[in-house]
Amino acid sequence: MRARPILLSLLLLAVLGAGYTAWWFYAAGVVRDSIDGWIAAERANASFIEYKGLELSGYPLSLTATTTDFSIQRADGLSWRGPGLIARARPWNPLEFTIDLPGEQEAAIMGRGAAPPLSIMAKDGGIGHVNMKMGGGVEDVSLRLNRVTAGLPGGLNAATADGVQLSAEFPKDAPADHAGTAVTLRADLSQVGLPPDQKSPLGRTIDTAAFVARIKGQLPSRFTEPEIAAWSRNGGTIDIDQLDLAWGPLRMAGTGTLALDRALQPIGALSAEVQGINPTMDSLASAGIVRPGDAAMAKVALGLLSRRTTPDKQPIVEASVTAQDGWLYFGPVRLMRIPEVNWE
Numbered sequence: 001m002r003a004r005p006i007l008l009s010l011l012l013l014a015v016l017g018a019g020y021t022a023w024w025f026y027a028a029g030v031v032r033d034s035i036d037g038w039i040a041a042e043r044a045n046a047s048f049i050e051y052k053g054l055e056l057s058g059y060p061l062s063l064t065a066t067t068t069d070f071s072i073q074r075a076d077g078l079s080w081r082g083p084g085l086i087a088r089a090r091p092w093n094p095l096e097f098t099i100d101l102p103g104e105q106e107a108a109i110m111g112r113g114a115a116p117p118l119s120i121m122a123k124d125g126g127i128g129h130v131n132m133k134m135g136g137g138v139e140d141v142s143l144r145l146n147r148v149t150a151g152l153p154g155g156l157n158a159a160t161a162d163g164v165q166l167s168a169e170f171p172k173d174a175p176a177d178h179a180g181t182a183v184t185l186r187a188d189l190s191q192v193g194l195p196p197d198q199k200s201p202l203g204r205t206i207d208t209a210a211f212v213a214r215i216k217g218q219l220p221s222r223f224t225e226p227e228i229a230a231w232s233r234n235g236g237t238i239d240i241d242q243l244d245l246a247w248g249p250l251r252m253a254g255t256g257t258l259a260l261d262r263a264l265q266p267i268g269a270l271s272a273e274v275q276g277i278n279p280t281m282d283s284l285a286s287a288g289i290v291r292p293g294d295a296a297m298a299k300v301a302l303g304l305l306s307r308r309t310t311p312d313k314q315p316i317v318e319a320s321v322t323a324q325d326g327w328l329y330f331g332p333v334r335l336m337r338i339p340e341v342n343w344e
Contacts, residue, residue, distance in 0.1 A: 028056045046075035063089045076222040077110030099128035123147040142167035162191040178217040178235025185213045201287035202248035212242040232260040249276035270321040298333040
């Protein structure tokens, strides 16, 4: 009689095991179809995609998709390539998955006309995490890249960063107009080194640079001048909810709004709290970026705006940082010209 319950238990386990196995292979098929569908959609939009095989594995506790020598070149000039990509999810929660990017990964933005492309390389690869929406589309994504360079292809004349942490969060519904948020971006860069041919009076290393920004309005589907111009013309803006910068003697924290003018040049205003203004102005004057007389006047004018000081008696200045008509202003003081953005 005792054998009967044991046999029933074994039969139940066998049925459950067979059902789970069937579910795993069904989920694996859905994953493969989703990847194939995305590739087909990108190719329909004139993207060029190459990869060596797509392997699905991980049974029984993981859904793992692996490909090698992956590359994509989009029609708008954005590209990415790497020696491998591994995505992992739990079979019971396929909408949440991690991404491993082993080896040297490279993204690029093709230059306009005769301009060379901008290459962004992660020499030690990176890792990512993605949450998908139940009805399709991305809910949020994060990416950590290690030993990053940004410059000419091959890492020539490149800026560097020990680490880059990026994330994007998308709302449940796309914005209906320019007032809605299309995506919230977060970035945190550490130990950013300037390119070898770039000199800075504040030092060659930016200790930290971080921001939280909300892009408002309907996002351009492609990174092209006409679509960016349309986004701007329809009222698209970028709200800076948090900006933190530590560069040499300069410490700045602020919030504000950025936009593009009719010539697609940056304009905007930040409310900022700045420390180290006196040594910063001295450094700018020594480098010839601002005239000594203007630096002296700026220190006096900005010092009058200070209501607090640091422990070493340096003023903490609260003022607006504005970009307008190709110039950068701090409070009433015009600091320097802003390099023109060339969209051609």
